[in-house]
Amino acid sequence: MQLRINNRVHAIPPAWRDETLLATLREFLGLVGAKFGCGVGQCGACTVLLDGEAARSCLWRVADVADRDILTVEGLAGAGGRPHPVQQAWLDENVPQCGYCQAGQIMSAVALLRAKPRPNDAEIDAALADNLCRCGTQQRIRRAVHRAAARS
Amino acid sequence: MRRRTFLGLGVAFLAGCSLPVIPKRPDPTPEAALGWIRHVDGRYVLSLPRAEIGQNIATALKQVACDELGVGWDEVDLHLPATTDIAHVRATVGSDSVKDYALPLARACATLRKAVAAGRTEGVLTAEPRPIGALRAFAGRARHVGRAMPLEQADAIVRGAPVYAADTRRPGMAHGQVPRAPATPEFTSSPAAWDAAAARAQPGFVALVEDPLLRQGESMGLGIVAETPGALDRIEQALDIRWRTDGSVGQNEIDERIDIDRRLAGGSLSYDLVDEPLDRDGPWDVDLRLDVPPAAHTPIEPRAAVAEFDDTGLRMWVGSQDIFYIRDVMVRRFGLDDEQVVVHGRRVGGAFSGKTICTVELEAAVLARAAARPVKVQWTRGQEYRQGFHRPPSSHRIRARVRHGRIEDWWHGFACSHIIFTNAGLPPWLQRLTDFIGDRGVARGAIPPYRIGRRRIEHDLERLPILTGPWRGLGAGPNVTAIECAMDECARRAGQDPVAFRLAHIEDPRLAGVLRRVAAAANWDETRSPPSDGRGRGVACGIYKQMSYAAVVADVAVDNGAVAVTRLWCAHDCGRVINPDQVRAQCEGNLVWGLGMALTDGLPVADGGVAAETFAEAPVPRLDQVPPMDIVLVDNGEAPTGAGETAIVAATGAILNAVRDAIGIRPTRLPVTPADLLRSAA
Ligand code: FES
Ligand code: FES
Numbered sequence A: 001m002q003l004r005i006n007n008r009v010h011a012i013p014p015a016w017r018d019e020t021l022l023a024t025l026r027e028f029l030g031l032v033g034a035k036f037g038c039g040v041g042q043c044g045a046c047t048v049l050l051d052g053e054a055a056r057s058c059l060w061r062v063a064d065v066a067d068r069d070i071l072t073v074e075g076l077a078g079a080g081g082r083p084h085p086v087q088q089a090w091l092d093e094n095v096p097q098c099g100y101c102q103a104g105q106i107m108s109a110v111a112l113l114r115a116k117p118r119p120n121d122a123e124i125d126a127a128l129a130d131n132l133c134r135c136g137t138q139q140r141i142r143r144a145v146h147r148a149a150a151r152s
Numbered sequence B: 001m002r003r004r005t006f007l008g009l010g011v012a013f014l015a016g017c018s019l020p021v022i023p024k025r026p027d028p029t030p031e032a033a034l035g036w037i038r039h040v041d042g043r044y045v046l047s048l049p050r051a052e053i054g055q056n057i058a059t060a061l062k063q064v065a066c067d068e069l070g071v072g073w074d075e076v077d078l079h080l081p082a083t084t085d086i087a088h089v090r091a092t093v094g095s096d097s098v099k100d101y102a103l104p105l106a107r108a109c110a111t112l113r114k115a116v117a118a119g120r121t122e123g124v125l126t127a128e129p130r131p132i133g134a135l136r137a138f139a140g141r142a143r144h145v146g147r148a149m150p151l152e153q154a155d156a157i158v159r160g161a162p163v164y165a166a167d168t169r170r171p172g173m174a175h176g177q178v179p180r181a182p183a184t185p186e187f188t189s190s191p192a193a194w195d196a197a198a199a200r201a202q203p204g205f206v207a208l209v210e211d212p213l214l215r216q217g218e219s220m221g222l223g224i225v226a227e228t229p230g231a232l233d234r235i236e237q238a239l240d241i242r243w244r245t246d247g248s249v250g251q252n253e254i255d256e257r258i259d260i261d262r263r264l265a266g267g268s269l270s271y272d273l274v275d276e277p278l279d280r281d282g283p284w285d286v287d288l289r290l291d292v293p294p295a296a297h298t299p300i301e302p303r304a305a306v307a308e309f310d311d312t313g314l315r316m317w318v319g320s321q322d323i324f325y326i327r328d329v330m331v332r333r334f335g336l337d338d339e340q341v342v343v344h345g346r347r348v349g350g351a352f353s354g355k356t357i358c359t360v361e362l363e364a365a366v367l368a369r370a371a372a373r374p375v376k377v378q379w380t381r382g383q384e385y386r387q388g389f390h391r392p393p394s395s396h397r398i399r400a401r402v403r404h405g406r407i408e409d410w411w412h413g414f415a416c417s418h419i420i421f422t423n424a425g426l427p428p429w430l431q432r433l434t435d436f437i438g439d440r441g442v443a444r445g446a447i448p449p450y451r452i453g454r455r456r457i458e459h460d461l462e463r464l465p466i467l468t469g470p471w472r473g474l475g476a477g478p479n480v481t482a483i484e485c486a487m488d489e490c491a492r493r494a495g496q497d498p499v500a501f502r503l504a505h506i507e508d509p510r511l512a513g514v515l516r517r518v519a520a521a522a523n524w525d526e527t528r529s530p531p532s533d534g535r536g537r538g539v540a541c542g543i544y545k546q547m548s549y550a551a552v553v554a555d556v557a558v559d560n561g562a563v564a565v566t567r568l569w570c571a572h573d574c575g576r577v578i579n580p581d582q583v584r585a586q587c588e589g590n591l592v593w594g595l596g597m598a599l600t601d602g603l604p605v606a607d608g609g610v611a612a613e614t615f616a617e618a619p620v621p622r623l624d625q626v627p628p629m630d631i632v633l634v635d636n637g638e639a640p641t642g643a644g645e646t647a648i649v650a651a652t653g654a655i656l657n658a659v660r661d662a663i664g665i666r667p668t669r670l671p672v673t674p675a676d677l678l679r680s681a682a
Helices: A021-028 A085-092 A102-115 A121-128 A138-151 B008-015 B031-034 B058-070 B097-117 B154-159 B196-200 B231-238 B251-258 B260-265 B324-334 B362-372 B380-386 B429-436 B476-494 B498-504 B508-523 B580-599 B648-663 B672-679
Strands: A002-005 A008-011 A049-052 A053-056 A069-071 B037-040 B043-047 B076-079 B174-177 B191-192 B205-209 B221-228 B242-247 B271-275 B284-291 B304-310 B314-320 B340-343 B373-377 B396-404 B408-416 B456-462 B537-545 B548-560 B562-573 B629-633
Touching: A021 B231, A049 A102, A053 A102, A085 A102, A085 A138, A102 A121, A102 B043, A102 B456, A121 A138, A121 B076, A138 B231, A138 B580, B031 B097, B037 B097, B043 B058, B058 B097, B154 B205, B174 B231, B174 B362, B196 B205, B196 B221, B196 B231, B205 B231, B205 B362, B221 B231, B221 B362, B242 B629, B260 B396, B260 B408, B304 B362, B314 B324, B314 B362, B324 B340, B396 B476, B408 B476, B408 B498, B476 B498, B476 B537, B476 B580, B476 B648, B498 B508, B498 B537, B508 B537, B508 B548, B508 B562, B508 B629, B537 B648, B548 B580, B548 B648, B562 B580, B562 B648, B562 B672, B580 B629, B580 B648, B648 B672
Parallel strands: A002 A069, B043 B076, B174 B373, B314 B340, B408 B456, B562 B629
Antiparallel strands: A002 A008, A049 A053, A049 A069, B037 B043, B174 B221, B191 B242, B205 B221, B271 B456, B284 B396, B304 B314, B304 B373, B396 B408, B537 B548, B548 B562
């Protein structure tokens, strides 16, 4: 079995096929950008894109995403490691406090901007409300999404 | 290095006997500070003497180091040290990292700079005393201090590079979990029966671990080690553990035991903070109650640790506010020497005073020893609630008499469970001893910063059957919230504007300063007529640990009992600001926490313990609940203090006062819910 992640194909041995996508990314492949926060789809720390749409990787079994295009935060950067506009906006706004939620926030923002290149505050709130941040970076997240939208 | 290989169970029993390990709290010395900064191959390495928990202290201290060394931002590399890399530093708590570590670091950098300038690039330096006026970082010539700088580790964070404990991967690493009875660790509980054969038959099974060191509080766990995280769940299911538990507790018991009116009816409370003679009988102009429930810290990172034994000892990767405490616990429990235990502190994914004791770290070490492999353990969200400690519930009664526009009498009684002397760390017999001196964490912030005729401020301490301990700001959040609600009612009673009324009572000019600044920023209008459309505005202010000042104005809209905070303003004074952008970030975080205290934070207790499993039962503020926030920084050049827990003291009160302004109802219980508001309105 194989997974297509960030435009690369990875062979997945049998021991990992029943695992969640999150566990496999982190523990088998070493792609630790997606985080474990709740394991039940409530916090968004584990967000990745499946065929371009935001998905909670803690809810997906590896065997069920074998034919999907998986994008993780590690796959966002452009040529030569240049940060993706959303990553750059997060750096410019100094968004992270502890930072644990931020890879998930960034992936949800990427998905939002693909669907709605110029979202307003209400659309941002609706799209990212299920990405929890306990540190209180919400205001900067909103600003960073606007900044990324203005740039792309 | 001496080696010990006799890590048998018997020794563990002795070494691990249940005397608690007490955290040491050394002050930073000039000699220790010299170990934080090194000159290596023409570059500088800053070994961060504080835990990086999201306050971005790495960035702030690097700013100080760069200015004092007189070098550019790219010439200093950040290193998150292990316990063997620097001298023992105390836990990163209480917003004291800038206050207590910036100056020693600057002095060490000044010494190093002088040595390097003199051509000395090897050897160990001795500390030289230097007055603050002789330090470049604080002398007004700074190139980095006083500005926003790129955040250390932010690049790694936005790219998903490994920086947290759970991101650690070791060759041959297995995964561990320690299921425990679904009961508070205050009750004796243990696994009574389980199906070991079914567990062993699961693919990925590595080991089942019974070990006396898996007792936490009175809860004995059963360890599981597996090849993959998913196998842990399957094995736990197959085990089908039946638990033996000796107690039960529900919400009512907690509420009753903490109920302030019941306690006051029984006479005086145990701890007098201020005892001026006032008439406790007779009529009061203001008489209000505020009940605050237990609440979880809810870092988005559930605690995690990786442990690895080899023939030199134990190595660990942890997300802790106190890596030296973790080291000390390992030393004691495994009978090792200090230098045989190497604890690497990694960036912490949110801590909020919750990651101050040793829990998951000991589980990981026990499992790693049993499996003879590196083991990673990360708690589930449910374990965070059931096995972690929480903000203690508290219950407040404040009574006041107002004469001629001034507060004449003030009586604040409250009951709370322990904070600094937490039952998560201290057994009952030891807590009975600490009870002789009280608990300064519980008392924090309880003395109002106002000129008042006569004051009586007293409280009780009650060990509850759920675990309680330090939570962002300790007692200051709930205590100042209660005070600020009462101040608002006193102002009403006096027929005065709440800002003007506070200003007339404030003693400290810095507190008056932030209050004036926030009123100006929010266009506070003393002549405003009461609203009628469900919209309201409130103010509150406070001093944190006698060192930092905040005032907050909140606007709310209340619709059918549902409270929306529509805007927040905050003025904040923590003295000399090293990184204004990050002080703002801390203010924003505190405002969101204050909003959480007001509207979301709470933990249900049922069936023998904390009964939350997921965010559904213990919600935190979401993006759509967080309004625009305006932060005003006041910096008149006083010595730098701290910003990590200041604005929380004013944010909740401002929101509650805005609710009162909007609909005329004084919330008496947190979090404020539509059901409570509608009931009070009826
Ligand atoms: S870990 Fe997947 S949503 Fe929380
Ligand atoms: S930055 Fe800490 S949880 Fe979002």
